[in-house]
Amino acid sequence: xxxxxxxxxxxxxxxxxxxxxxxxxxxxxxxxxxxxxxxxxxxxxxxxxxxxxxxxxxxxxxxxxxxxxxxxxxxxxxxxxxxxxxxxxxxxxxxxxxxxxxxxxxxxxxxxxxxxxxxxxxxxxxxxxxxxxxxxxxxxxxxxxxxxxxxxxxxxxxxxxxxxxxxxxxxxxxxxxxxxxxxxxxxxxxxxxxxxxxxxxxxxxxxxxxxxxxxxxxxxxxxxxxxxxxxxxxxxxxxxxxxxxxxxxxxxxxxxxxxxxxxxxxxxxxxxxxxxxxxxxxxxxxxxxxxxxxxxxxxxxxxxxx
Amino acid sequence: xxxxxxxxxxxxxxxxxxxxxxxxxxxxxxxxxxxxxxxxxxxxxxxxxxxxxxxxxxxxxxxxxxxxxxxxxxxxxxxxxxxxxxxxxxxxxxxxxxxxxxxxxxxxxxxxxxxxxxxxxxxxxxxxxxxxxxxxxxxxxxxxxxxxxxxxxxxxxxxxxxxxxxxxxxxxxxxxxxxxxxxxxxxxxxxxxxxxxxxxxxxxxxxxxxxxxxxxxxxxxxxxxxxxxxxxxxxxxxxxxxxxxxxxxxxxxxxxxxxxxxxxxxxxxxxxxxxxxxxxxxxxxxxxxxxxxxxxxxxxxxxxxxxxxxxxxxxxxxxxxxxxxxxxxxxxxxxxxxxxxxxxxxxxxxxxxxxxxxxxxxxxxx
Amino acid sequence: xxxxxxxxxxxxxxxxxxxxxxxxxxxxxxxxxxxxxxxxxxxxxxxxxxxxxxxxxxxxxxxxxxxxxxxxxxxxxxxxxxxxxxxxxxxxxxxxxxxxxxxxxxxxxxxxxxxxxxxxxxxxxxxxxxxxxxxxxxxxxxxxxxxxxxxxxxxxxxxxxxxxxxxxxxxxxxxxxxxxxxxxxxxxxxxxxxxxxxxxxxxxxxxxxxxxxxxxxxxxxxxxxxxxxxxxxxxxxxxxxxxxxxxxxxxxxxxxxxxxxxxxxxxxxxxxxxxxxxxxxxxxxxxxxxxxxx
Numbered sequence: 001x002x003x004x005x006x007x008x009x010x011x012x013x014x015x016x017x018x019x020x021x022x023x024x025x026x027x028x029x030x031x032x033x034x035x036x037x038x039x040x041x042x043x044x045x046x047x048x049x050x051x052x053x054x055x056x057x058x059x060x061x062x063x064x065x066x067x068x069x070x071x072x073x074x075x076x077x078x079x080x081x082x083x084x085x086x087x088x089x090x091x092x093x094x095x096x097x098x099x100x101x102x103x104x105x106x107x108x109x110x111x112x113x114x115x116x117x118x119x120x121x122x123x124x125x126x127x128x129x130x131x132x133x134x135x136x137x138x139x140x141x142x143x144x145x146x147x148x149x150x151x152x153x154x155x156x157x158x159x160x161x162x163x164x165x166x167x168x169x170x171x172x173x174x175x176x177x178x179x180x181x182x183x184x185x186x187x188x189x190x191x192x193x194x195x196x197x198x199x200x201x202x203x204x205x206x207x208x209x210x211x212x213x214x215x216x217x218x219x220x221x222x223x224x225x226x227x228x229x230x231x232x233x234x235x236x237x238x239x240x241x242x243x244x245x246x247x248x249x250x251x252x253x254x255x256x257x258x259x260x261x262x263x264x265x266x267x268x269x270x271x272x273x274x275x276x277x278x279x280x281x282x283x284x285x286x287x288x289x290x291x292x293x294x295x296x297x298x299x300x301x302x303x304x305x306x
Numbered sequence: 307x308x309x310x311x312x313x314x315x316x317x318x319x320x321x322x323x324x325x326x327x328x329x330x331x332x333x334x335x336x337x338x339x340x341x342x343x344x345x346x347x348x349x350x351x352x353x354x355x356x357x358x359x360x361x362x363x364x365x366x367x368x369x370x371x372x373x374x375x376x377x378x379x380x381x382x383x384x385x386x387x388x389x390x391x392x393x394x395x396x397x398x399x400x401x402x403x404x405x406x407x408x409x410x411x412x413x414x415x416x417x418x419x420x421x422x423x424x425x426x427x428x429x430x431x432x433x434x435x436x437x438x439x440x441x442x443x444x445x446x447x448x449x450x451x452x453x454x455x456x457x458x459x460x461x462x463x464x465x466x467x468x469x470x471x472x473x474x475x476x477x478x479x480x481x482x483x484x485x486x487x488x489x490x491x492x493x494x495x496x497x498x499x500x501x502x503x504x505x506x507x508x509x510x511x512x513x514x515x516x517x518x519x520x521x522x523x524x525x526x527x528x529x530x531x532x533x534x535x536x537x538x539x540x541x542x543x544x545x546x547x548x549x550x551x552x553x554x555x556x557x558x559x560x561x562x563x564x565x566x567x568x569x570x571x572x573x574x575x576x577x578x579x580x581x582x583x584x585x586x587x588x589x590x591x592x593x594x595x596x597x598x599x600x601x602x603x604x605x606x607x608x609x610x611x612x613x614x615x616x617x618x619x620x621x622x623x624x625x626x627x628x629x630x631x632x633x634x635x636x637x638x639x640x641x642x643x644x645x646x647x648x649x650x651x652x653x654x655x656x657x658x659x660x661x662x663x664x665x666x667x668x669x670x671x672x
Numbered sequence: 673x674x675x676x677x678x679x680x681x682x683x684x685x686x687x688x689x690x691x692x693x694x695x696x697x698x699x700x701x702x703x704x705x706x707x708x709x710x711x712x713x714x715x716x717x718x719x720x721x722x723x724x725x726x727x728x729x730x731x732x733x734x735x736x737x738x739x740x741x742x743x744x745x746x747x748x749x750x751x752x753x754x755x756x757x758x759x760x761x762x763x764x765x766x767x768x769x770x771x772x773x774x775x776x777x778x779x780x781x782x783x784x785x786x787x788x789x790x791x792x793x794x795x796x797x798x799x800x801x802x803x804x805x806x807x808x809x810x811x812x813x814x815x816x817x818x819x820x821x822x823x824x825x826x827x828x829x830x831x832x833x834x835x836x837x838x839x840x841x842x843x844x845x846x847x848x849x850x851x852x853x854x855x856x857x858x859x860x861x862x863x864x865x866x867x868x869x870x871x872x873x874x875x876x877x878x879x880x881x882x883x884x885x886x887x888x889x890x891x892x893x894x895x896x897x898x899x900x901x902x903x904x905x906x907x908x909x910x911x912x913x914x915x916x917x918x919x920x921x922x923x924x925x926x927x928x929x930x931x932x933x934x935x936x937x938x939x940x941x942x943x944x945x946x947x948x949x950x951x952x953x954x955x956x957x958x959x960x961x962x963x964x965x966x
Contacts, residue, residue, distance in 0.1 A: 405863035
């Protein structure tokens with residue numbers, strides 16, 4: 001056969017291709033990764049250290065943008081809003097998700113249908129979610145008017161236009177969107193638990209609620225872990241929903257850091273401040289990711305031992 | 307000319323040396339076994355022969371030409387894998403002809419080859435099935451068929467039977483041996499199973515800790531092990547190792563063995579005593595296979611009285627578990643002559659067949 | 673009394689079962705309510721909306737909202753409905769999905785079956801990259817798109833979505849290919865297949881499930897994106913999500929036309945909803961890939 005003689009002229013090219021093609025195949029993505037991800041991270045951090053305003057410039061200004069940022073009320077409004085939103089969003093999603101997952105795990109006949117219904121909001125654009133809830137929570141024609149029509153005319157629900165309450169309206173819509181997803185995560189976790197453990201506990205005389213409290217929920221620790229990390233990073237990045245639901249208003253009352261970054265970086269010609277806000281957002285996500293990354297690296301090292 | 311020649315080959319992964327100075331030359335039509343425990347480097351060596359791993363040091367030649375830098379495609383070899391490695395998306399026919407297709411063999415010729423191979427392996431009726439529709443044995447047959455289709459100069463087998471159940475494994479073992487006899491093509495066969503190694507190989511390379519401990523025919527490996535590791539690895543039940551004291555002078559040496567009660571002195575053959583004397587140690591490890599530790603004939607002067615702890619009938623033989631020099635040993639007897647557990651039996655050692663190892667280096671000394 | 677089901681786990685009695693089903697149905701109603709309101713409102717007339725009840729069925733049944741949302745509603749200064757923006761979204765979503773999926777599959781193949789010194793580091797960098805908030809990329813990307821003349825264009829959005837999608841598709845494909853035995857690739861190499869023909873004949877034919885996950889995940893993400901659309905485009909080049917937001921916030925006559933808003937929202941949501949209903953199985957796998965481990 002022809003290929004049994006390695007000295008024939010075609011072979012070195014072929015051998016060269018075999019050796020280098022796998023590496024060449026990674027080049028486009030590798031370059032994109034270096035430029036568009038890591039290069040841009042460096043660029044944004046650099047911008048946050050310059051005097052850039054309407055146009056980016058390279059005049060080094062140290063941490064001056066951060067000093068300015070920390071003196072802006074509107075930044076602190078954004079941060080506090082994110083804190084309120086983040087805590088409620090994560091807590092409510094976990095509570096609803098765990099509760100529904102446990103109910104769904106009771107050998108429910110229409111489980112497939114219910115799961116499909118619980119999860120569909122996640123397929124929607126957050127803008128759609130915002131638009132729908134804006135209509136539902138609309139004080140004059142939405143739920144409030146419906147309750148009035150039922151006869152309870154004293155009922156008032158004006159969160160969307162009440163600066164003190166608007167951020168809670170955002171929480172309602174965001175929880176609606178994501179709690180089905182958390183349900184699915186918990187359900188997958190529950191399905192992974194060996195049912196013989198539950199049987200053994202029941203033979204030992206434990207009641208079903210007791211089994212859940214002391215055996216099943218503690219063993220869902222890894223699911224809690226990944227769900228929290230996912231939800232926290234979603235919360236920090238949240239932008240679309242707030243824009244569509246409240247537009248950041250009334251006033252600045254529902255601003256979050258993502259809106260701050262967009263508005264200062266692109267509308268107000270404060271590129272340095274926008275870059276500083278983005279950098280702080282990344283730092284927040286990194287802080288939330290840290291435990292997971294450590295666990296991941298540790299898991300890998302353990303995996304290599306086997 | 308050697309089909310395959312492995313010269314001074316070493317392999318390093320990072321800082322770990324996994325193969326050290328391997329030298330094996332393989333004759334035309336030979337069936338060579340690489341046997342050893344997992345992690346001994348046998349599969350790495352096979353992958354290096356195939357071209358799937360690079361060679362750190364040394365040289366591998368196939369049919370007289372160096373293949374150190376050749377890709378698997380350029381080596382005239384075929385390989386059968388442990389987990390079959392059948393392409394799940396292709397039916398049996400396309401699996402078998404894939405190697406020919408990749409080498410640009412015409413469709414008609416491919417068809418003829420598939421028919422020939424399928425007939426040889428009796429898998430004609432499976433040709434249109436997907437691998438998922440086959441049993442384990444059938445899959446391994448197809449995997450062998452895929453290797454046969456290429457008509458290579460050398461076949462490589464990577465633990466091909468370890469995924470089959472015990473009965474099928476014995477059947478396939480015989481088939482592979484028949485196949486080798488029919489094709490007379492050289493084969494390198496990796497296994498961790500010493501019975502496969504003994505039954506299939508023309509020669510066996512026993513590997514441990516990245517080195518070839520011994521390379522020889524099954525008989526040589528079994529009767530004349532190079533060191534304690536080889537002696538213990540090959541043979542089932544395993545060889546008995548008894549640490550003992552040598553007494554007497556050169557030319558008239560005996561070993562002291564204690565069973566349940568008295569010490570017995572076994573005079574050693576003169577050839578053995580000379581080698582032991584040359585080595586000089588007074589404490590040695592004596593290796594005796596169970597079939598060379600048997601109930602003594604009546605009145606034998608050199609018998610060791612042993613209390614039997616466990617009696618283990620296996621059918622053709624019955625094994626007796628006891629202790630000599632406070633070390634557990636296994637003896638063999640005929641089922642008809644089997645004692646009961648708790649009995650005291652006089653056992654005789656066939657000193658002509660006993661081997662001796664250094665206590666520390668574990669090297670063979672006599 | 674406890675009832676024992678076929679798995680042998682004792683559960684509550686029939687009263688408890690009724691309660692469980694009741695709660696689950698209530699939850700289903702909670703999730704479905706906005707969809708119901710969205711659908712019914714879109715078919716109502718403005719008169720019925722301002723006078724009637726939020727949950728009433730449309731009477732008379734009207735398509736005006738849909739017609740206006742599709743072809744004549746105002747999104748900012750432009751009053752041609754959503755149709756133009758719908759096709760904008762199609763125009764960058766389809767190529768971006770295909771590009772990011774193709775590169776993801778190729779990367780996953782190399783990262784699992786052709787590992788080399790440093791390939792694990794590349795994967796690590798990629799993994800970390802998936803967590804970085806997109807806000808970090810906005811300012812430099814706007815500059816770069818401007819420099820290469822792709823600002824405010826569908827082509828620019830295609831580029832942005834492809835680049836940032838590859839990290840996710842590579843992650844999915846890598847995790848899928850890592851479970852395919854290496855022996856398969858070794859066998860192909862011994863059979864004489866090259867890097868490309870191994871991919872073409874051995875890996876690709878068994879990749880359908882993960883390619884489905886990639887396509888569906890990417891489609892949902894890219895179609896639903898708002899941030900990149902609003903930052904990198906204006907006016908004519910907007911994606912449908914941005915246009916919908918503009919439509920809702922433009923009240924030319926001073927009256928809120930909720931039927932048009934809701935019809936617009938459904939038009940925006942429809943492609944991803946259809947994909948979800950048709951291929952929800954793959955959608956779920958994409959979501960949980962990497963989220964729940966072991």
